[in-house]
Amino acid sequence: MGSLFRSEEMTLCQLFLQSEAAYACVSELGELGLVQFRDLNPDVNAFQRKFVNEVRRCDEMERKLRYLEKEIRRDGIPMLEIPGEVPEAPQPREMIDLEATFEKLENELREVNQNAEALKRNYLELTELKHILRKTQVFFDEMADPSREEEQVTLLGEEGLMAGGQALKLGFVAGVILRERIPAFERMLWRACRGNVFLRQAEIDTPLEDPSSSDQVYKSVFIIFFQGDQLKTRVKKICEGFRATLYPCPEAPADRREMAMGVMTRIEDLNTVLGQTQDHRHRVLVAAAKNIKNWFVKVRKIKAIYHTLNLFNLDVTQKCLIAECWVPALDLETIQLALRRGTERSGSSVPPILNRMETLEDPPTYNRTNKFTSAFQNLIYAYGVATYREVNPAPYTIITFPFLFAVMFGDLGHGAIMAVFGFWMCYKEKPLQAKKIDSEIWNIFFGGRYIVLLMGLFSMYTGLIYNDIFSKSLNIFGSSWRQNYNESTLTTAKSLQLNPDSMDYLQHPYPFGIDPVWQLAEANKIIFMNAYKMKISIIIGVFHMLFGVCLSLWNHLYFKRRISVYVEFIPQILFLLLLFFYMVLLMFIKWTSYGPSPPNFDDVRTSGYCAPSILITFINMMLFKTDPNMRTDCDDTMFAGQMGLQKFFVIAALMCVPVMLFGKPYFIMKEQKARASQGHQSIEASAENGTAGGAPVPASAHHDEDITEVFIHQAIHTIEYVLGSVSHTASYLRLWALSLAHAQLAEVAWNMLLRKGISTLIIIHTLSTCRAACRTRRRTCACGRCRWRTRSSPRSRGTCCSGKACSPRATRAASTCTWCSRAGPPSPSPSWC
Numbered sequence: 001m002g003s004l005f006r007s008e009e010m011t012l013c014q015l016f017l018q019s020e021a022a023y024a025c026v027s028e029l030g031e032l033g034l035v036q037f038r039d040l041n042p043d044v045n046a047f048q049r050k051f052v053n054e055v056r057r058c059d060e061m062e063r064k065l066r067y068l069e070k071e072i073r074r075d076g077i078p079m080l081e082i083p084g085e086v087p088e089a090p091q092p093r094e095m096i097d098l099e100a101t102f103e104k105l106e107n108e109l110r111e112v113n114q115n116a117e118a119l120k121r122n123y124l125e126l127t128e129l130k131h132i133l134r135k136t137q138v139f140f141d142e143m144a145d146p147s148r149e150e151e152q153v154t155l156l157g158e159e160g161l162m163a164g165g166q167a168l169k170l171g172f173v174a175g176v177i178l179r180e181r182i183p184a185f186e187r188m189l190w191r192a193c194r195g196n197v198f199l200r201q202a203e204i205d206t207p208l209e210d211p212s213s214s215d216q217v218y219k220s221v222f223i224i225f226f227q228g229d230q231l232k233t234r235v236k237k238i239c240e241g242f243r244a245t246l247y248p249c250p251e252a253p254a255d256r257r258e259m260a261m262g263v264m265t266r267i268e269d270l271n272t273v274l275g276q277t278q279d280h281r282h283r284v285l286v287a288a289a290k291n292i293k294n295w296f297v298k299v300r301k302i303k304a305i306y307h308t309l310n311l312f313n314l315d316v317t318q319k320c321l322i323a324e325c326w327v328p329a330l331d332l333e334t335i336q337l338a339l340r341r342g343t344e345r346s347g348s349s350v351p352p353i354l355n356r357m358e359t360l361e362d363p364p365t366y367n368r369t370n371k372f373t374s375a376f377q378n379l380i381y382a383y384g385v386a387t388y389r390e391v392n393p394a395p396y397t398i399i400t401f402p403f404l405f406a407v408m409f410g411d412l413g414h415g416a417i418m419a420v421f422g423f424w425m426c427y428k429e430k431p432l433q434a435k436k437i438d439s440e441i442w443n444i445f446f447g448g449r450y451i452v453l454l455m456g457l458f459s460m461y462t463g464l465i466y467n468d469i470f471s472k473s474l475n476i477f478g479s480s481w482r483q484n485y486n487e488s489t490l491t492t493a494k495s496l497q498l499n500p501d502s503m504d505y506l507q508h509p510y511p512f513g514i515d516p517v518w519q520l521a522e523a524n525k526i527i528f529m530n531a532y533k534m535k536i537s538i539i540i541g542v543f544h545m546l547f548g549v550c551l552s553l554w555n556h557l558y559f560k561r562r563i564s565v566y567v568e569f570i571p572q573i574l575f576l577l578l579l580f581f582y583m584v585l586l587m588f589i590k591w592t593s594y595g596p597s598p599p600n601f602d603d604v605r606t607s608g609y610c611a612p613s614i615l616i617t618f619i620n621m622m623l624f625k626t627d628p629n630m631r632t633d634c635d636d637t638m639f640a641g642q643m644g645l646q647k648f649f650v651i652a653a654l655m656c657v658p659v660m661l662f663g664k665p666y667f668i669m670k671e672q673k674a675r676a677s678q679g680h681q682s683i684e685a686s687a688e689n690g691t692a693g694g695a696p697v698p699a700s701a702h703h704d705e706d707i708t709e710v711f712i713h714q715a716i717h718t719i720e721y722v723l724g725s726v727s728h729t730a731s732y733l734r735l736w737a738l739s740l741a742h743a744q745l746a747e748v749a750w751n752m753l754l755r756k757g758i759s760t761l762i763i764i765h766t767l768s769t770c771r772a773a774c775r776t777r778r779r780t781c782a783c784g785r786c787r788w789r790t791r792s793s794p795r796s797r798g799t800c801c802s803g804k805a806c807s808p809r810a811t812r813a814a815s816t817c818t819w820c821s822r823a824g825p826p827s828p829s830p831s832w833c
Contacts, residue, residue, distance in 0.1 A: 008328045010363035015323040016353040025342030027089040036326045040313040049310040058303035064102040089301035112281045120211035128176040133260045135202045135221040170225040177244035179218040198225040375448045406458035408738035412469035415459025422453030465513040471747040473516035481517045497523030500596035533736040541732025567663025571656035578649040610634035621646040660718045
């Protein structure tokens with residue numbers, strides 16, 4: 001139980017391991033997770049340590065595994081989780097097998113990827129060529145049209161159409177370009193060729209796959225007509241600059257058809273080869289996906305072991321490794337057993353040696369946790385790690401954190417939802433852990449499942465105190481109020497209010513929590529709840545801070561810091577008690593001394609009319625100020641001697657500040673002078689006796705701190721405490737603010753969402769019920785006004801909507817259905833709806 005409230009007692013040990021048994025022993029210690037090794041080679045470079053080559057081999061294996069993992073994720077292949085327990089670290093000789101396996105998989109996968117990329121590139125070229133042949137045929141057919149002669153005249157000129165009595169033919173190039181580059185490509189052609197080229201382009205409807213990135217790209221087919229070799233060279237350079245791919249395109253239609261048929265045949269063959277390549281790649285990745293998680297764990301464990309071995313030191317014989325480690329004192333026997341198991345696994349005949357060492361260094365902090373307390377301990381670690389053997393605040397956080405949340409989130413309905421969610425995660429703990437979901441948000445919720453469960457339970461408790469369930473109240477014990485409003489006021493007034501100074505209040509409180517009648521007092525409900533929750537927040541905050549200061553007393557007594565008790569704890573607790581705890585006492589005095597005063601009560605001084613403001617009273621107390629009493633019927637103070645007592649409290653609290661500031665440095669300086677004088681006297685005595693002539697004086701266990709640093713540290717600590725006491729007290733008002741915000745948002749959610757949704761569901765259910773009733777054959781009610789119909793026999797008597805007995809009535813004339821308003825045939829049992 002002691003380890004739960006305080007960090008574990010640690011001891012420094014020296015460990016001697018044989019070289020052949022070191023790997024197995026460190027592996028066993030790593031599985032325990034109870035040992036923290038020290039670096040015995042701080043001045044040695046990381047690249048000059050003994051096991052640096054093994055660490056590099058592990059890095060290389062990790063790189064190959066990451067490559068395999070990337071390819072597996074790209075194909076969307078699920079990776080199997082590790083069944084059962086996490087595998088142990090493999091033996092050093094197994095590293096060679098793992099390296100060979102990873103090397104084979106990587107080479108095979110890279111070769112398959114290269115072949116697949118080459119095949120895809122070839123397939124892309126053939127596909128583009130297929131589209132070029134198909135689109136250019138359309139272009140040539142259009143150019144063969146007689147109506148296109150005007151374009152040839154424009155491009156070549158009338159005198160250029162005939163040269164030597166023969167018709168000139170235009171040269172052309174065809175290719176494929178990215179669709180988004182077409183506008184710029186067309187402008188460049190026009191400007192560079194001065195309008196002497198003719199460009200036609202058509203979009204490829206289906207996207208094409210880029211073989212290098214596997215992205216889907218949209219391209220367009222183009223054909224450019226020109227005259228002369230100079231323009232041909234210029235056009236090709238422009239196409240090269242825009243990364244357009246040019247393909248040979250025959251001029252004769254028969255040649256184009258023959259080439260298209262050959263291209264289609266090659267595409268079909270490539271599809272077959274590509275399918276076989278993808279199947280082979282998929283089989284390789286599926287086989288790797290079955291073990292990749294297991295391989296990752298093994299490689300990382302091997303790397304961690306060799307990284308730890310690099311912290312060890314070699315003895316002069318180079319056959320023994322020496323290590324120093326911090327271990328929990330209670331687990332020494334467990335560690336000895338683990339070392340023995342490691343020695344047996346390695347087959348070494350020399351047992352390891354574990355010796356305890358005496359040291360003055362500060363040990364590391366180790367808090368033992370379980371699955372319930374680990375989430376709360378991580379919450380504490382988020383703010384800081386306590387010093388060795390200090391009080392561990394995590395056990396108290398198990399209560400305070402969910403409760404403070406519940407003060408802000410007090411709602412029986414919302415808390416029940418949260419509690420059910422937390423209970424489900426705790427109940428399904430093992431199946432959910434086995435799934436190992438990768439979602440970061442889910443892992444945060446699942447890691448804090450016990451926090452969520454407790455927050456839900458505490459929210460249900462505070463929801464009962466607030467009497468709030470989805471912004472509504474429960475009248476369990478009966479209200480302590482009676483209403484004197486008439487019926488018209490209750491039905492027509494938009495907002496009502498409760499007046500405690502009237503006979504409406506029955507002068508006895510609601511047994512548990514808030515009276516449900518306040519839910520109806522729209523006019524002053526917020527005012528009442530604000531005052532209540534604001535004071536509750538301050539009371540909880542002050543007691544919370546007092547509890548934290550009392551924990552420091554436990555630390556001072558445990559470490560036997562008597563000076564800190566006198567010059568730190570006592571001034572701190574007095575500062576809180578004289579100022580903020582006194583403010584809390586004023587709240588209780590106000591609650592008990594002032595109350596409702598109906599007309600038959602004669603003492604006005606104890607009524608709510610004379611109740612002073614606690615905030616104004618506290619401000620006047622700090623400023624040594626007294627406001628004039630404007631209410632002559634009321635007392636000036638809440639109790640006799642209040643003003644003098646408040647002045648004494650403020651002066652005493654201010655006197656605590658210099659004690660906190662200068663007390664500890666003064667006593668530390670005094671102790672240092674006393675130790676210095678004692679050391680000087682001991683040296684003189686030894687010199688007179690002649691027993692220690694020339695012998696060095698042993699170092700003292702006490703390290704004298706620089707008094708300047710002590711003053712600076714104490715000044716920072718004092719300022720932080722004094723200002724923190726004020727700011728923390730104000731910060732606890734967030735409990736009130738967030739509680740008010742949650743209550744108002746819950747009311748908005750009820751009015752705008754839940755109530756309308758429930759009303760809609762009721763209407764839908766009612767309509768469906770009545771339509772089903774109309775479809776059922778029955779006779780109408782004798783009263784002639786019945787909208788609800790029973791499924792009883794037509795000859796039996798039913799119950800009318802007005803609550804009166806009704807009898808079947810024959811309907812022989814055409815009538816109208818009540819719900820669908822459709823006329824029906826004259827029938828004794830209408831069923832037309």
